Amino acid sequence: MKTYTPSSAHEMGIRMVHQELAVFENMTVAENVYPDFKEKKNGFLDRKRLNEKTQEQLNLFGLKTIRPSAPMASVTLGGQQMVEILRCIAAHPKVLILDEPTSGLNDSEAELLMGILRRLKSEGLTILYISHRLNEIMQISDRVTIMRDGQYVTTLDNGPELTEADLINNMVGRDLSDSLYSIKQSGHRQEEALLEVKGLQKKNSLNPADLTLYRGEVVGVFGLEGSGVVKLSRMMYGLERREGGEVLVKDRVVKPLTPRAMTDRKVMYLNNNRKMAGLLLDMPVTDNVSLPILKKVSGKGGMINFKQLQQISTEFIQKFSIALPSLTTRPRNLSGGNQQKVMLSACLAPEPEIVIVNEPTRGIDVGAKAEIHSFLLDLAANGVGIIVFSSEMPELMKLCDRILVMRSNSIVGEVPSSEFSEQTIMRYAAVDENE
Amino acid sequence: MEAVNRIIKKNEFISAALCAALVLLLTVAGGVFWSRGNLDSLQANIAPTAIMAFGMMFLLILGYFDLSISSTMLLAGILSAKFTMMGLPIPAIVLLVLLAGVAMGLLNGFLVSVVGINALIATISTQYMGYGLAMTLWDGVRGMGRFSDSFVALGSGKFLGLYWMTWVMLLLLAGFWYFLHSTPTGRSLYFVGGNREAAKLMGFNNRRVVLLAYTVTGLLAALAGVLAVARIESPTQYLGENIHMTCMIACVVGGGSFAGGKGSALGAVLGVTFMSLMTNMFTLLKLKPQFQNIIVGLILIAVIVLDGWSNLKKMREQGKI
Numbered sequence A: 001m002k003t004y005t006p007s008s009a010h011e012m013g014i015r016m017v018h019q020e021l022a023v024f025e026n027m028t029v030a031e032n033v034y035p036d037f038k039e040k041k042n043g044f045l046d047r048k049r050l051n052e053k054t055q056e057q058l059n060l061f062g063l064k065t066i067r068p069s070a071p072m073a074s075v076t077l078g079g080q081q082m083v084e085i086l087r088c089i090a091a092h093p094k095v096l097i098l099d100e101p102t103s104g105l106n107d108s109e110a111e112l113l114m115g116i117l118r119r120l121k122s123e124g125l126t127i128l129y130i131s132h133r134l135n136e137i138m139q140i141s142d143r144v145t146i147m148r149d150g151q152y153v154t155t156l157d158n159g160p161e162l163t164e165a166d167l168i169n170n171m172v173g174r175d176l177s178d179s180l181y182s183i184k185q186s187g188h189r190q191e192e193a194l195l196e197v198k199g200l201q202k203k204n205s206l207n208p209a210d211l212t213l214y215r216g217e218v219v220g221v222f223g224l225e226g227s228g229v230v231k232l233s234r235m236m237y238g239l240e241r242r243e244g245g246e247v248l249v250k251d252r253v254v255k256p257l258t259p260r261a262m263t264d265r266k267v268m269y270l271n272n273n274r275k276m277a278g279l280l281l282d283m284p285v286t287d288n289v290s291l292p293i294l295k296k297v298s299g300k301g302g303m304i305n306f307k308q309l310q311q312i313s314t315e316f317i318q319k320f321s322i323a324l325p326s327l328t329t330r331p332r333n334l335s336g337g338n339q340q341k342v343m344l345s346a347c348l349a350p351e352p353e354i355v356i357v358n359e360p361t362r363g364i365d366v367g368a369k370a371e372i373h374s375f376l377l378d379l380a381a382n383g384v385g386i387i388v389f390s391s392e393m394p395e396l397m398k399l400c401d402r403i404l405v406m407r408s409n410s411i412v413g414e415v416p417s418s419e420f421s422e423q424t425i426m427r428y429a430a431v432d433e434n435e
Numbered sequence B: 001m002e003a004v005n006r007i008i009k010k011n012e013f014i015s016a017a018l019c020a021a022l023v024l025l026l027t028v029a030g031g032v033f034w035s036r037g038n039l040d041s042l043q044a045n046i047a048p049t050a051i052m053a054f055g056m057m058f059l060l061i062l063g064y065f066d067l068s069i070s071s072t073m074l075l076a077g078i079l080s081a082k083f084t085m086m087g088l089p090i091p092a093i094v095l096l097v098l099l100a101g102v103a104m105g106l107l108n109g110f111l112v113s114v115v116g117i118n119a120l121i122a123t124i125s126t127q128y129m130g131y132g133l134a135m136t137l138w139d140g141v142r143g144m145g146r147f148s149d150s151f152v153a154l155g156s157g158k159f160l161g162l163y164w165m166t167w168v169m170l171l172l173l174a175g176f177w178y179f180l181h182s183t184p185t186g187r188s189l190y191f192v193g194g195n196r197e198a199a200k201l202m203g204f205n206n207r208r209v210v211l212l213a214y215t216v217t218g219l220l221a222a223l224a225g226v227l228a229v230a231r232i233e234s235p236t237q238y239l240g241e242n243i244h245m246t247c248m249i250a251c252v253v254g255g256g257s258f259a260g261g262k263g264s265a266l267g268a269v270l271g272v273t274f275m276s277l278m279t280n281m282f283t284l285l286k287l288k289p290q291f292q293n294i295i296v297g298l299i300l301i302a303v304i305v306l307d308g309w310s311n312l313k314k315m316r317e318q319g320k321i
Helices: A006-011 A029-033 A047-060 A077-090 A107-122 A134-140 A164-171 A229-236 A259-264 A285-293 A306-320 A336-348 A366-381 A393-399 A422-430 B002-009 B013-028 B036-062 B069-085 B090-115 B119-141 B149-156 B164-182 B184-194 B196-201 B206-232 B243-253 B265-284 B290-317
Strands: A014-017 A095-099 A126-130 A143-148 A151-157 A193-202 A206-214 A218-223 A244-249 A267-270 A354-358 A385-389 A402-407 A410-416
Touching: A006 A014, A014 A077, A029 A047, A029 A077, A047 A077, A077 A095, A077 A107, A107 A126, A107 A134, A126 A134, A134 A164, A143 A164, A151 A164, A164 A422, A193 A229, A193 A385, A206 A218, A206 A229, A206 A244, A206 A385, A206 A410, A218 A229, A218 A366, A218 A393, A218 A422, A229 A354, A229 A385, A259 A267, A267 A336, A285 A306, A285 A336, A306 A336, A306 A366, A336 A354, A336 A366, A354 A366, A366 A385, A366 A393, A385 A393, A393 A422, A402 A422, A410 A422, B002 B013, B013 B243, B013 B265, B013 B290, B036 B069, B036 B164, B036 B184, B036 B206, B036 B243, B036 B265, B069 B090, B069 B119, B069 B206, B069 B243, B090 B119, B090 B149, B090 B206, B149 B164, B149 B206, B164 B184, B164 B206, B164 B265, B184 B196, B184 B206, B196 B206, B243 B265, B243 B290, B265 B290
Parallel strands: A014 A095, A095 A126, A218 A385, A218 A402, A267 A354, A354 A385
Antiparallel strands: A143 A151, A193 A206, A193 A244, A402 A410
């Protein structure tokens, strides 16, 4: 094989259901199932036959609510996911790869899918099933391969003696003797509520969520991909539309809930992607830091006080020991760790009382990581309330007084620091207790 | 009721309804709307524009567009004169002019799909280049006067009361309807325009489809240029002025979308018919022509807002956003 591309994989009989939906909303359901349908009748595309073939497929899998001629745009997300899976199956592949196929499905749809896969398996199809959901893995697989942080860990036979705990142990299993990851001894007393989230929700993306953050407290939120963590984080800062619920800062409802209203109430937000939304990569560091405090450093007549601005930037640079050739250096030329520190400086420059940080140390070196951690802990000690959204459990256990765990768009558990362990947290995040 | 609902939901419904309303209005207003002279001028207006709009519609379905068709049309007109002065026979003239259109289209397609330049920048550049080239040639043909009678016949010859160019338009309408409806390549326009990434994953050749659509668009613009200049009977430097905008507006009114994935050949014709009827109405009812642009602009906004709003509502109902 010379080059391996999607079309060469197609030719070899490999079909993949992608995590991100690859559907055509502007076409009908039937055209989505058979995008390469060519049969003609009297010289015209035989739509009747196309719809019949699709109906057969739909019947085969008991999908009664979806009509072949319906526009794909009118089908629910779960239905679209099923249609995409049907498209792969209808091509009679030799190998079927499914990447988190149940992420968009509700429980009964997921159940249906499990049935379909079991039948295909019995018909001799080889299936590679990628999922975070342990109960699905336990149900459907013959063998389980576990990966962690981009590395192969092990492959286990799924026999009667295999338990979810075995999987979890292999999924976590990080060496915690590293001093970078000590577990926080929390002595925090929950006295003064700074931020309250009440019943924040949106259909299909977040079930009603409640959260209270107290002065000087660090609350962590953990969840595997697709568990609704990102939605919660964005929605509570007004970055995304919500369908219900409210956010209170110091007992007063934020209305309207917009990022602007949140910054006005001294709540700052650190984005998880410094390149896409966080830094002005080609503007000097001082400009990056000054962005949220332009008003503060402007005198009468709206002129910016550049002296004061430099002073503030310099303070942060020293506090964080950011390695900078000069204040006019552009973040693009800095290391990931230094970029992250610049971003955090901008976030903290307005002297917020509440900080929401997302993946504060993703992709940066160990030294910078430790510095940022100790800085966040200092902030909390000085009375700032911090919410940390992170996919790194050790980081959360080091920083937080308690950790909320999300699964399937809901907050499913709260773990106090006295009970911190990766197993406990992973159990909430990956195992459905109802199953 | 079911049938009525289905018709209303069709992409072409808005443009068809607008056309019907204008025809009704012009009929009620009396006067010369149904006179032979007026119908002839309407045809001569609609046919070349619609022929070009087919190409624009293909591109819109793919999620692209072409601003250079106006200069290609102009170039076609001037080249026709140039070749006439060189004494070439008419079939050779037409063939060469069409080839020039294909070359323009290929260049656009190459820039957009192979080099990967944004369609706006690429086709503005080629529009300027085409216009510059046309103006360079213009000096050599401005004194030519009238085309030969047999060339003029291309524009004003009739069959069963319709101009030849109207027949060409109708033939293309049928052909392109079949192309978009029943051929794999035609269908692939909708797949690629609907979801580029997914189409690639499914093994569609996105680049080739885009290149093809731009080439056909250039060819059609040149064809429209020949027919239109033959109807005018002598070369003019004003041929095709702003017609790229007319075509884009017509296609959007006719059910196309800049987001790609939708549109039809019939929609292109209905959209162009609407635009021509608007002009006709302002002339016949002696309305201030300045208001025409304002009204067309308002209708365009209304069409797009309505479309976007109904989409948004649908997506919210399903909880997709």
